[in-house]
Amino acid sequence: MDLNKSYDFKEVENQVIKEFSQMEINPQFAQNTFSIAVPPPNVTGSLHMGHALNCTIQDFLIRYNLLLGKDSVWFVGTDHAGIATQTVVEKNLLKQGIRRSDITPEEFLSKIWEWKEQYGSIILDQFQRLGIYANIKSARFTMDPEYTKAVKKAFVELYKKGYVYKGKRVVNWCPRCLTSLSDLEVVHKPTPTKLYYVKYKLNDGYIIICTTRPETILADTAIAVNPNDKRYSSLIGNYAEVPIVKRLVPIISDQEVDMEFGTGALKVTPAHDFNDFKIYQKNQQIDIINIFNTKAQLVIDKIINEHNKEILESYQGLDRYQAREKIIKDLTEQNLLHKIEDYTTNIGYCYRCDTVIEPYYSDQWFISMKELVRKPKEVVENDQIRFFPSTYKKVVIDWYENIQDWCVSRQILWGHRIPVYYCKDCGYEDASEEELRVCPKCGKNLEQEKDVLDTWFSSALWPFAVMYWPLDKFQKYQQNYYPTNVLTTAREIVFLWVSRMIVMSMFFLNQIPFKDVIIHAVILAPSGKRMSKSLGTGIDPLELIEKYGADALRMGLIIQTAESQDVKFSYEKIEMARNFINKIWNSIRYFQIRKTNPNAKSKLSFQTIELINLWLYLNLYELVNKLDQLANNYKFFDYCMSLYQFVWNVFCDWYIEFTKFMDYSDFEKTVQDALRIILLYLHPLTPFSTYFLYQKIFQKNIMQEKIQNAKDAIQEQIQNIENEGIKCSKIDDLIESIKQIRPFINEIINLTAKQNVTVHYQSFDDQIDHRDLIFLFNTFTKTVHNAVNDHKIDEQLSNYFVINTKIGSIKIFVEKEYISKFREFVDQKIRKLEENVNKIQKLLNNSEFILKADRQVVDNYREQLQNYLQMIEINKTILDQI
């Protein structure tokens, strides 16, 4: 078989992806398992960089544990993503000229289903392009019939146990999506606006309030001042007249009012402001008036009367911004607008459509959270669930401690309809998993609640619902795969999703849903801005796969995210990964070539060959131990870089170069053992190329191999080394010495334009065969050895420069005409040495240091100093003689 000169990822990945997709990947229900539940992507979505990173991390863990011999199961699926999907389909229909109001709710709903059937699983196909080890065919969907059972059961149980209540509250309302939102679905952004100072008539004079939303004046039902505010204390209990509507409202006192802000007098609009609603709840005597419809347009029915009829009628139907303009105009005309100031404040926007949120007084369903959060807080506190990075532990605990009730009802169509049934006639209400049609009390027809549940309600059940809770078969999954080992996700859904999964799992199963939570980095655009389609700053992972291959993308993502929280996307790291895969490819290509041309050209002794092979085993052994530890601690970056450095800087740079002087049979076993380790450990990062190459070399499916077997082969050799007391460090010494000499040789070659430089060796260590040592040394440093222990050296000392290395002294010959230039170069080196010597001497002269520093540290310094001094001395003497 021939491998191409460079790695053609397209050819390999196209072939391998076919084989991956034909594999049967199913839970084995074995003893030793590893499991992950994927954060289900939205059915609206397409693969973005966050998915790509998250998939890579999860697939790494799944494949790594698979190779450890575990029954490694990745539960996958998609989320119906309520508002998001409905919005997308709505826009889509609009493109076809269909407005939502043109069709019935039932028709609209079926359109969404059509859309879901057509596009809903595209993202999972895209996940497959990344090479994930999961059974896409068994993917769950948060609205499939079995999942729906879970949602119903969960809601009904919470309802029956009294955690669900319905109430009229001011909630976040999106006038475009026409639904309520939870606090977490509102994005606050500083927005420049104006502060309007408005005069309200008193019996005698005016009281001036200030507001950012003058249009809500029409819904004012009180004015509030701080009880300690002396300016207004005499007014408390009096009435003021709300401008335009000409309604009298009480002036009340409330601690919440900030005396410093504005005039210290606050207009109270309970139906359209969260704080005002709180004041309303505390003060029974004031009214609440809703003046908007669901689209935030004015409805004046409730406020119109004969005094204001003339002016108010022209407000009917205006949206909130038109109303604002108009009321400012009217106030100005009536001389009731005291002044206007510029002001910047945080305004809430819908996280889906970016419309300004309207606080809106409406009937909503809530889940009472305080009690539900108690156990989740405990399991996080006592590290039953661990967070990586650990700072999130505190963040989550804080959130639990300040928990607010969860508004779970949404006024949209796409979602799980709340399973509560009402009787219009007798007022009967109950929640039920089964559809109820007839009122058990009066026998009339029942109606089901129209609202649907927050999409995050069903997501919160994901880890166990994905395993078919509450069906009977759940128990089998629960025994083997629950809790899942790890959850990896983006930090933006820590509260929205992660913390709520813990709540639901503790409540329904009294079990944690996952043991570890990895919060991965956020990948920003190269500019440092958020990657976003609408801003045009997004980078499409699929395009990167086209350009660099999935393996390069996976590995490139891992080596650019480390543990930091925000990372600017770097193409260089993807290229680095691509080059690395090519490097491995070529190293294997080299061995394939050697295999087919096994011409014996062994130039080294048996002992040296043995030493080099064992040296590699020792390095492999250290590598493997390190990698296992890093993988266990989710240190993916370090794992990746350790492998990278081993393969490139140890295996390729040195071992492969050594094998060039060996016979194929001298290194065949060692190389096979090494490649087995390398490919197996690399497989979780770069599944395509490693699958392909493993197949080529070993004619086996890498995914059915076990890391342990490969480790055993290493372990055996390590035993040998220990038993025989073999000093593999000799090879390290050789390498180090070569690296030490190279700069000098390079300098001479540059000066003289010679291909080779003459050197003399003295007092080489004789643990390695002498001829081998000189041969290797010459080859790697581009030198020619002249004589060994040549006594004639002294006679022409002026032409030589001496360097002490771990394997002996090396005298480099320099032709006379280049000596002075070379001297400059050497002088520089010496100066650097002297700087270090000064530093160390200063330290060693410090008695405090000698007294207090670790013995080992002091000794190391002393040794280092001797080395430097010796080198300087020898070289100086020689330079002096020139």
Added chain:
RNA sequence: GGGCGGAUAGCUCAGUGGUCAGAGCGCCUGCCUUACAAGCAGGAGGUCAUAGGUUCAAUUCCUAUUCCGCCCACCA
């Protein structure tokens, strides 16, 4: 307002209480040395944000400051 993270080479990022502070990319020099030019050898380039403190020793620990970013809460 409360909380958290970051500032290290031209760029993107690792790392460390002590032994010339590292990688990739970029740059300079020399190489198509038969696995790999997606490569090989060598090199230049850093007061480790600023100011104090702790310590025999600080880029690393502590405090303050400046700048950047994130999260939570939203006083009209």
